[in-house]
Amino acid sequence: MEYKTIFNNAFVGIAFTRNRVITGCNSHCEAVFGYSPKELDGVSTRILFPTITDYKFARKAAYTALQKNRVFEGEGLMRNKSGEHFWCAFSGTAIGQVAAAKKIDIVWIFQDINERKLAELALSRAQQELETRVEQRTATLAAENHMLQSEMQARRRTEEKHREQQAELTRMARINTAGEMVSSLAHELGQPLASMLNYAHGCLLRLATGNATPEELKHGLVQAVRNAEQAGEIVRRVRRFMHKRPPEKRLYDINQVLDEVTGFLEAEARRQQVTLRIRRADGPLKIMIDRVEIQQVLVNLIKNAIEAMAETTDRPKTVELSCLKSAQNTIVIAIADSGPGIPQYLHNSVFEPFFTTKDKGMGFGLAICGSLIETHGGKIQLGESWLGGALFEVILPLGETP
Numbered sequence: 001m002e003y004k005t006i007f008n009n010a011f012v013g014i015a016f017t018r019n020r021v022i023t024g025c026n027s028h029c030e031a032v033f034g035y036s037p038k039e040l041d042g043v044s045t046r047i048l049f050p051t052i053t054d055y056k057f058a059r060k061a062a063y064t065a066l067q068k069n070r071v072f073e074g075e076g077l078m079r080n081k082s083g084e085h086f087w088c089a090f091s092g093t094a095i096g097q098v099a100a101a102k103k104i105d106i107v108w109i110f111q112d113i114n115e116r117k118l119a120e121l122a123l124s125r126a127q128q129e130l131e132t133r134v135e136q137r138t139a140t141l142a143a144e145n146h147m148l149q150s151e152m153q154a155r156r157r158t159e160e161k162h163r164e165q166q167a168e169l170t171r172m173a174r175i176n177t178a179g180e181m182v183s184s185l186a187h188e189l190g191q192p193l194a195s196m197l198n199y200a201h202g203c204l205l206r207l208a209t210g211n212a213t214p215e216e217l218k219h220g221l222v223q224a225v226r227n228a229e230q231a232g233e234i235v236r237r238v239r240r241f242m243h244k245r246p247p248e249k250r251l252y253d254i255n256q257v258l259d260e261v262t263g264f265l266e267a268e269a270r271r272q273q274v275t276l277r278i279r280r281a282d283g284p285l286k287i288m289i290d291r292v293e294i295q296q297v298l299v300n301l302i303k304n305a306i307e308a309m310a311e312t313t314d315r316p317k318t319v320e321l322s323c324l325k326s327a328q329n330t331i332v333i334a335i336a337d338s339g340p341g342i343p344q345y346l347h348n349s350v351f352e353p354f355f356t357t358k359d360k361g362m363g364f365g366l367a368i369c370g371s372l373i374e375t376h377g378g379k380i381q382l383g384e385s386w387l388g389g390a391l392f393e394v395i396l397p398l399g400e401t402p
Contacts, residue, residue: 013110018103020045020238020258032088032110034081050079066094070269075113087117126158135356161212174211196224249290249376254323254331255280257291257377261298265306269319274306279322285396287331289376294396297380298333301392305337308390310338318387330378333394336385347382 007014013032015025022040025343030036033048049055054077065072073091080086088110097106128152203220206212226365262278269276302319309317325331342350350366378396385391 013108014385015040015108015110017045017106017108023105029110032080032112033078039081046076050077062092062106063104066092066104069094069097075117078110082154086112086114089113105216123158126154130155130158132383157228196228200224249288251286251288253284254287254290254333255285257289257294258298258321258333261295263300264295264299265302268303269306272308272310272317274317274319276302277318277320279320281323281325281331285323285325285331285398289396293372294376297394298335300366300369301335301394305335305339305390305392308339309337315388320385320387324397330395331398333396334385335392335394336387338385338387339389341384341389342382350382360400365367 007026010026010028013026013029015029016023018074022043022045025037025040026246027037029040033040035043035047046052049058058076061074062072071091071093073089075087075089077085078088078090091109092106095107134150169273200220203212203217203224206216206220258278258280262276266276298321302321305319306317309319315338320334320336322336323331356399370380373394373396376396378394381393383391383393
């Protein structure tokens with residue numbers, strides 16, 4: 001029931017497909033594509049693509065990534081019910097193994113980014129036009145100084161628009177985090193749900209054959225209930241993380257926050273063959289924080305560490321999360337990894353907006369992390385870890401009273 005509530009109230013479009021046929025979607029898909037969930041049920045995904053060429057290309061690109069157990073994500077033009085083309089961000093995650101499966105089940109996340117993309121294109125065109133005009137008029141600058149002044153005003157307006165877009169991109173980062181949590185939920189729920197169904201089917205089979213004993217049925221039902229409780233706890237954990245509410249700082253035990261963060265990311269670490277270790281603070285350690293905001297920072301930093309080790313083959317892939325109390329009445333939360341690290345000359349740039357070392361990504365994740373920690377009166381430091389990779393230290397003041 002809780003999973004359905006999250007599914008139906010998510011502020012991104014979520015759809016399930018089997019062999020490129022839509023088997024279910026949430027109500028937000030109507031806001032993205034214009035089709036109601038009932039209209040999309042049982043329909044080929046072909047109707048969402050502008051052309052048959054786009055449809056075929058998407059299949060090849062998506063299945064190439066999903067067969068390697070990777071998340072397929074990107075941006076591109078899609079088609080809505082009115083036949084209009086719009087920019088859409090999407091990510092797809094396979095449920096189960098793709099390579100050997102006859103029925104390929106995928107969960108998709110969709111986000112309408114048409115306004116942002118059009119603004120980016122308009123900004124790019126304005127910048128190109130400005131550069132072209134300045135080039136053409138360099139030789140006659142003195143005679144056309146009044147024109148240059150006009151162009152400078154246009155550039156200032158463009159820069160102001162750019163700042164507004166940066167604020168919008170920051171908001172989009174939060175939406176993207178929620179989308180990623182829904183994708184992870186599909187993976188993490190798979191095992192307990194499959195086990196629960198297997199035990200339930202086993203009980204039905206024994207009843208059908210007449211060979212069931214009370215002890216066997218009790219064992220099967222107990223195991224099914226345990227797996228159902230495990231799935232319910234996963235849903236409740238993600239629901240708490242995604243719950244929409246105003247920022248609220250309260251006293252929390254940092255050890256509890258660390259346990260919740262590692263719980264979010266255990267499945268992702270296993271998929272990437274990364275060992276995720278945690279060293280808790282000695283005893284309860286209270287700190288005045290907005291729990292969800294600090295979780296968002298730590299989830300971002302740990303996910304970055306896991307992704308940074310994607311190409312690491314010469315040593316075990318390890319991320320270590322630790323916490324200790326310092327002599328300055330602060331706590332230090334350290335995220336260390338065994339990846340390639342970050343070159344020293346980039347240390348002063350990683351928290352700047354739009355800075356990224358990834359092939360994909362817009363470079364605002366760490367900038368948002370730094371901003372959230374600053375609002376808590378803390379800071380983030382970057383260094384070299386004892387595991388051979390990068391070390392991020394989140395330093396926060398201790399709090400005793402609300």
